[in-house]
Amino acid sequence: xxxxxxxxxxxxxxxxxxxxxxxxxxxxxxxxxxxxxxxxxxxxxxxxxxxxxxxxxxxxxxxxxxxxxxxxxxxxxxxxxxxx
Numbered sequence: 504x505x506x507x508x509x510x511x512x513x514x515x516x517x518x519x520x521x522x523x524x525x526x527x528x529x530x531x532x533x534x535x536x537x538x539x540x541x542x543x544x545x546x547x548x549x550x551x552x553x554x555x556x557x558x559x560x561x562x563x564x565x566x567x568x569x570x571x572x573x574x575x576x577x578x579x580x581x582x583x584x585x586x587x
Contacts, residue, residue: 551569
C-alpha cells in the first residue's frame with residue numbers, strides 16, 4: 504500500500520510537470536519563439552544547392568562546398584519536394 508501511494512504521487516507530479524512544460528512552450532510560441540536548432544542552410548545556400556543538384560553534382564560534393572552535412576541537404580530536398 505505504501506508503494507502504491509508513492510506511485511500515485513509521482514504520477515501526479517509527472518503530470519504537473521508535463522502540463523507546465525506544455526504551457527510554457529505554448530506561451531513561447533505565442534511570443535514568436537521557436538525551439539530547436541537553427542537551420543544549417545541559409546536561403547542563399549539552399550539556392551546554390553538546388554542549382555548544383557540540377558547540374559548533376561553529387562550530394563557529398565555539394566555538402567563539402569557548402570560546409571554542411573549531407574543529411575542537412577537531404578532534409579532540405581525532401582522538405583522542398585514535399586511542398587511541391
